[in-house]
Amino acid sequence: MSALEYTLYDYLPSGNGYKVRLTAKRLDIPYRLVSMDIKHGATRTAEFLAKNPNGRIPLLEVPGRGFLAESHAIIGFLARGSELYPDDSWECAQLWQWLCFEQYNLEPNVGTVRFWLTSLHKSAAELGERLTEKLAKGHEALGVLERGLESKRFLVGDRFTLADIALYAYTHVAPEGGFSLDAYPNIRGWLERVAAEPKHAPITAP
């Protein structure tokens, strides 16, 4: 553990945190992990809010620089100049298109339902209409991803990039939120290809 090492504030079941951990592992970037109990307000203390006023994980502490929030900003920072981050302007634009789509359409639906059910242990009855709405929107997002993977091995430029890491994070655990992937053959094939990439690790690996 060196003075120059990154510190990652994270919650291991988090898909957003997983994106950062998977990127760091793939690129052999060491980091010190600080686990935050987000279910019991650990990210809403005055101490943590001084680090990230938005009160969320993942949060990366960069020695000599400061704190960086937002999973996609963090992975973009870590992967800059690497094989995971296309240099070509059109491929880079497509990469960010997928990252933005994930954060707007996929994570708030597919990811949130999983969080409600598996981390907060809410029941379907308790969630009612909110669950129905998020399931519908989640399947809409999965449909867009399925179409985007038509005849493609990976999302951008036919090779493994940050886009695959970011979209894999919540998609591969979608069934934990009750989203069956039966209707999405392209997604299922792609999930297998991503999991077969070097230095892959499961979502809860520190």
Place this chain on the structure above:
Amino acid sequence: MSALEYTLYDYLPSGNGYKVRLTAKRLDIPYRLVSMDIKHGATRTAEFLAKNPNGRIPLLEVPGRGFLAESHAIIGFLARGSELYPDDSWECAQLWQWLCFEQYNLEPNVGTVRFWLTSLHKSAAELGERLTEKLAKGHEALGVLERGLESKRFLVGDRFTLADIALYAYTHVAPEGGFSLDAYPNIRGWLERVAAEPKHAPITAP
């Protein structure tokens, strides 16, 4: 209008579309505008879904390349290498941190309430609890922005960047969604500085 000109599919009251128009104007990038009547399903036709499977504006057609969706991917593409897009890796990371925050915390609350009230003409009574929740989350986001602007002229690196364009888009029209900005002096001063930038244009300018 040249064969190499960009085509922007957009809806003029859209803050997401405004980000693209403001970036293009600032950088003197010409484009052909195609107005889409999003309230009456224009982005959900088979013809449009073939262009953007996610069925949303803004959408940029790039001659010789294809279609690019997601406002932040589009402005990142247009501004690459320009004064609006920091080259320094830490500043670039902070830029994307603000863009991701906008799309996850600000737009879905501050922007959506405005859309419900001013484009869909829904009443507060009709919206009920959904409105209450979005107003609370919207103010939370505005609080984070207020804190981020403490002692700062602009969001990243003390100069006008894409972050200011992206966050300005929905923040400056927050009052249309019933969000008073009275409690946010840093935001109010910053909105004035952004509006005073060269080549500024109002949100509905084509």
